[in-house]
Amino acid sequence: MRYWIVCLFMSILHPVHLQAQKNPDAIIGKWMSDEDNLEVEVYKVGNEFKAKVLWFDDSDDKSKPMSTRTDEKNPDKALRSRRIIGLEVLSGLTYDEDDDEWVHGAIYDSKSGKEWSAKVWLNKDNRLKVRGYWLVSLFGETMTFKKV
Numbered sequence: 001m002r003y004w005i006v007c008l009f010m011s012i013l014h015p016v017h018l019q020a021q022k023n024p025d026a027i028i029g030k031w032m033s034d035e036d037n038l039e040v041e042v043y044k045v046g047n048e049f050k051a052k053v054l055w056f057d058d059s060d061d062k063s064k065p066m067s068t069r070t071d072e073k074n075p076d077k078a079l080r081s082r083r084i085i086g087l088e089v090l091s092g093l094t095y096d097e098d099d100d101e102w103v104h105g106a107i108y109d110s111k112s113g114k115e116w117s118a119k120v121w122l123n124k125d126n127r128l129k130v131r132g133y134w135l136v137s138l139f140g141e142t143m144t145f146k147k148v
Helices: 002-020
Strands: 029-033 038-045 048-056 088-096 101-109 114-122 128-133 140-147
Touching (some): 038 088
Antiparallel strands (some): 029 038, 029 140, 038 048, 048 088, 114 128, 128 140
16 A cells, blocks of 8 residues: 555656756757757847857858858848847747747848747757747748757
């Protein structure tokens, strides 16, 4: 009988233990894309998570080094002179403890000048998954990053 009581007690505690391991700040830090062509830094301001570009592969056009590239496709002409390095490309993310993911964000694509809705989560391999989408998460693309 004691065995069953201990088992019941442990099964009740197990979900509590899993929930205690959730870490809202787990995405903070430097991340490199799986394609090794983009490095970003995720940081927190208040309860909001953001990311900025630290490095990107500029081999597509050697006449325009990374340090000189600007946000030339931005629909707001006043913002087109911003440098890509240091550019905030992810904003507005908040942590959803129930789903253990970061939601309600916006991701900016400087190649197209478009902004998309975004959500972020960590997979079982501790890879950062960033999904940019239009209207619903079903219509979008996911990028994967590894911690640097």
